[in-house]
Amino acid sequence: MKLEDAKILIGDDSVLARKQLKDTIASFGGKNFIEAANGDEAVLLFKDENPDIIFLDLVMPIKDGITAIKEIKEVNPEADIIVVSSVGTQKQLKAAIEAGINDFVQKPLNTALIKTILTARFEGR
Amino acid sequence: MYTQFFGNFLISKNIISAKDLLDALDLIPTSTASFGLLAVHSGLMTADELQSIEAMQKTEGKTFDELVISTGYMTQDSVASLKAKNIPDYLVLSQILIDKGKISYSEIENLLLEYQTDNEVFDMEGSAEQRDEIFMNIMTYCSMCGSNFSSKSMNYLSLFFNNLMHYICEDFHVLAVKECHDYHVDHYIAQKITGGLEVLSSFDMNQATAVKMASLYAKEDFDDSDMPIVHASIEDYLNLHNGLFMVNASNESTSEYTLLPPETILDQDIDFDEHTYELPIVFSFGTIHFIFRITDSK
Numbered sequence: 344m345k346l347e348d349a350k351i352l353i354g355d356d357s358v359l360a361r362k363q364l365k366d367t368i369a370s371f372g373g374k375n376f377i378e379a380a381n382g383d384e385a386v387l388l389f390k391d392e393n394p395d396i397i398f399l400d401l402v403m404p405i406k407d408g409i410t411a412i413k414e415i416k417e418v419n420p421e422a423d424i425i426v427v428s429s430v431g432t433q434k435q436l437k438a439a440i441e442a443g444i445n446d447f448v449q450k451p452l453n454t455a456l457i458k459t460i461l462t463a464r465f466e467g468r
Numbered sequence: 469m470y471t472q473f474f475g476n477f478l479i480s481k482n483i484i485s486a487k488d489l490l491d492a493l494d495l496i497p498t499s500t501a502s503f504g505l506l507a508v509h510s511g512l513m514t515a516d517e518l519q520s521i522e523a524m525q526k527t528e529g530k531t532f533d534e535l536v537i538s539t540g541y542m543t544q545d546s547v548a549s550l551k552a553k554n555i556p557d558y559l560v561l562s563q564i565l566i567d568k569g570k571i572s573y574s575e576i577e578n579l580l581l582e583y584q585t586d587n588e589v590f591d592m593e594g595s596a597e598q599r600d601e602i603f604m605n606i607m608t609y610c611s612m613c614g615s616n617f618s619s620k621s622m623n624y625l626s627l628f629f630n631n632l633m634h635y636i637c638e639d640f641h642v643l644a645v646k647e648c649h650d651y652h653v654d655h656y657i658a659q660k661i662t663g664g665l666e667v668l669s670s671f672d673m674n675q676a677t678a679v680k681m682a683s684l685y686a687k688e689d690f691d692d693s694d695m696p697i698v699h700a701s702i703e704d705y706l707n708l709h710n711g712l713f714m715v716n717a718s719n720e721s722t723s724e725y726t727l728l729p730p731e732t733i734l735d736q737d738i739d740f741d742e743h744t745y746e747l748p749i750v751f752s753f754g755t756i757h758f759i760f761r762i763t764d765s766k
Contacts, residue, residue, distance in 0.1 A: 359704045360700075402727050403729060404729040428711065429708045430715070432714050432718035433557070437490060440490060449476065450708055
């Protein structure tokens with residue numbers, strides 16, 4: 344699948360973090376974005392939109408990232424979830440891996456790492 | 469100051485699998501790092517030298533300490549000094565992976581160097597005297613008010629100033645710290661950490677300063693019409709700073725904390741808890757009032 348055809352869900356309570364990640368992915372060719380401002384919205388949007396890849400923060404109001412990952416994985420165990428968080432502690436990383444994430448990106452955002460993640464999954468422009 | 473958890477770094481480099489990491493993390497509480505690995509990590513000897521010492525141990529029947537001193541790699545003082553250091557968890561993790569045969573001493577030597585190079589946030593810039601003066605003023609005042617700052621608290625504040633210089637602006641000075649009780653906030657952004665260290669860290673400032681601080685952090689040119697994203701940017705900065713503190717704490721020891729979502733409060737009176745302090749930080753573009761409370765619960 345081409346990146347420009349991929350449906351990309353970004354779940355982060357920070358509008359800045361969502362904008363920066365969206366801008367980064369768009370610079371590599373991503374076009375179809377869905378945004379969630381908390382874990383609850385992310386799960387609902389996942390069920391409604393069935394995105395091809397999900398970028399999720401861990402610290403979010405209403406429903407945190409780990410809970411959202413577990414609920415998404417219950418709906419679709421194959422869901423491709425990338426955690427993007429400033430809280431890369433042992434406990435959080437372990438919980439995220441156990442919940443079934445496919446990658447963990449530590450903030451501040453590393454553009455090269457995002458490119459590597461996208462290149463491994465999608466064709467470029 | 470590490471910005472990325474070492475285990476995650478090893479996975480991202482395809483050195484180990486997620487399962488390898490999970491298995492190793494479970495062993496950390498009951499494991500330690502060898503003195504040799506500590507010496508390599510401290511740059512006192514190379515991985516090759518360590519292996520030659522280990523080979524000599526088998527043939528000469530001497531202790532590791534005796535051999536590193538007799539071969540001239542280390543002195544008695546440097547051995548004693550190294551033994552007095554705390555062993556960070558990422559070294560314990562490294563030792564477990566070495567013992568399991570997942571990685572060699574030579575590989576770990578290079579990876580630790582690469583990890584530190586890739587992820588190091590520069591030590592606090594500016595003069596050491598300036599930093600010491602800031603810390604001394606804060607500690608003296610807070611002690612007089614009945615607060616007792618631990619080394620963890622000082623690490624938090626050190627990282628705070630480090631990040632402020634790295635992500636916002638290097639050029640600032642601080643005014644006298646004071647206790648903060650009833651306080652009218654203007655544009656107030658706060659976040660709490662719970663766990664071994666209970667932290668409230670927050671900023672209060674006027675709108676023009678908020679716009680400038682957010683613009684500097686996000687590398688965007690915000691104006692007064694962008695206030696939602698201005699607040700989000702400052703929340704994001706606090707979240708980044710506190711997240712980095714937690715990652716550092718996680719790398720250095722088994723300390724684990726919980727970070728609560730940041731919040732923005734506008735134009736309101738707040739009655740802060742006891743031992744909350746306000747430190748005005750003066751930049752050329754305005755004054756940011758750093759309002760904080762740090763309680764070491766252990």
